[in-house]
Amino acid sequence: MSATAPPREAVEVRRSAEGLELELTGAWSAREVAAIEAALAAVDVAAAPRVRIATQGITELDLSGAWALRGFVRRARRAGAEVGFRGAPPDQLRLVDATLADEPAGSAAAATAAAPGEPGDRALVAIGRYVVRSGHAMEAGLAFLGRVCATFGASLAHPQRLRPISIARHVYDTGITAMPIVALIAFLISVIIAYMSAQQLRGLGADIYVVDLVTIGVLRELGVLLTSIIVAGRSGSAFAAELGSMKLNEEVDALTATGADPIELLVVPRVLGLTIALPLLTIIADLIGLAGGALLCRYLLEMPLSQYVNRVSESISATTFWVGIIKAPVFALLIATAGCYRGMQVRGSARELGHLVTVAVVQAIFLVIMADALFAVLFMQMKI
């Protein structure tokens, strides 16, 4: 194996009155190019009127080796030397010359170099571009939401276009399969709240208010919020990845070409499916959260179950549960729209798919939390 062979001298240099005599030896192949380049770079061509190159000692010459040789020949010629070969120049060198014959100067660098410009200007331009692009992105996102709503509205008139089977599949994928993780997280969160508040309230002799904290906290805020965040991570990403790879695979174009509307066929069922699944998941999270609270009160505070149930029914008002659950469909709409929108934006590359899936999840979580904040203000104004 050449990889393990000892390094060979690729170039032997003899200096005479007439100039340089180069004896090339060994394998001039792609695997040796780094060593060859180094050996050639060490040859000082300055003040040598003639350079003679003998290639007969080369055991293997491929294009990479020939390319390195060509680089040296050009360097010697630029330095003013007259370069010649003993015998005919190798075929490979002629091939490289022919391939790169019309190469404009520095085109290798040009292919990789970035656009020049003043650093200050560039920063300003970048900020400007970012702002304009963000504006366009927001506009496009709203337009997408509008299209989804319009398509949904139009298909209400023709219920068979709502695709009940597709919706059921998405309820299953986003809802049923998410139940274990949602239940587990709801249980753990209620344990955390109960445990923390019990520590604080015990000192005041106000143990009983642990129940209020768990109940109101889980029902009003945490049940729906945490469920939404889990679902954003699970299903928001899945929507973006599914639609994105369908875009890459030209499946979306194929749908459009057959006269089907991808929004109606792909996006609306996902949005509706999640809008059905998320409130149901929230109910489960609420129930498990309350059960977790009961368990902890029973064993941590030694509160009988009957007392816990009494306290729960005292602490909640008629609206407590509904204030939480009403947010679920709104959050679902935001998560599904963000996921589908980003998925439909994918074109071109696998890297873009990864990027847009990330964006979809981050935006879905951001939108959910922002909407939750708006709900909090709204409910306070409504004195609920």
Place this chain on the structure above:
Amino acid sequence: MEPVVEVRGLVNRFDGQVVHDQLDMQVQEDEVFGIVGGSGAGKSVLLRTILGLQRPVAGTVRIRGRDITNLSEPELRPIKARYGVAFQEGALYTGLTVLQNVQLPMIEHLALAPDALAGLALLKIRLVGLPADAAGKYPAQLSGGMVKRAAVARALALDPQLLFLDEPTSGLDPVSAAAFDDLVLYLQQHLKLTIVMITHDLDSIFRTCNRVGVIVDKRMESDTLERIVEHPNPWIQAYFHGERARARLGGERGA
């Protein structure tokens, strides 16, 4: 002379379905060997087995005399560095430019300075007939013919002596396909490559291949192009003497 690629007694089976049964194949130095077969005959499976992407149930695959069927991934690495593969759809890395695609094998296998890396990659890009400004483009910005050429440029990144092409002219218009055949001949003649090519394209076969192996009945019948067309097997007869092939038989390789 020792064959470059030698497959002996190859058996491939998936879920009880036999794809290859005692398949033999030999590719000699400096030839263009065409692999032909009906859809589902196992051409791609054969290629994947030769490339070590898939282990056969039985049989040996020798590349330059070395049996690769039982080698571990690290042992395969130096062997893989000595052949190039251009996949059917190009399989260019979509997140990288053409230049970066060609550079990737070099970065993996050679310790090169950035200048040499850029220069060598550009040489390969120009060699396959792509313009220099294609180097900075992403695969999504290229036409089908350019993607195939870029895939060949990447396959040539390490100056292999053995090149595998999987349906290189499929999906190309006849003019681009003919230009691609010219490229294959040009590379074969100037770089003294051994080329193994899966193809359906009769024009391509008659123009570029010295020998052809046809997968029929889970085995391979291989012979020179002139003799394989006379093979009595009904599928081979149908393939080379069908309506679409008849016009071609007058032509000669490289004519």
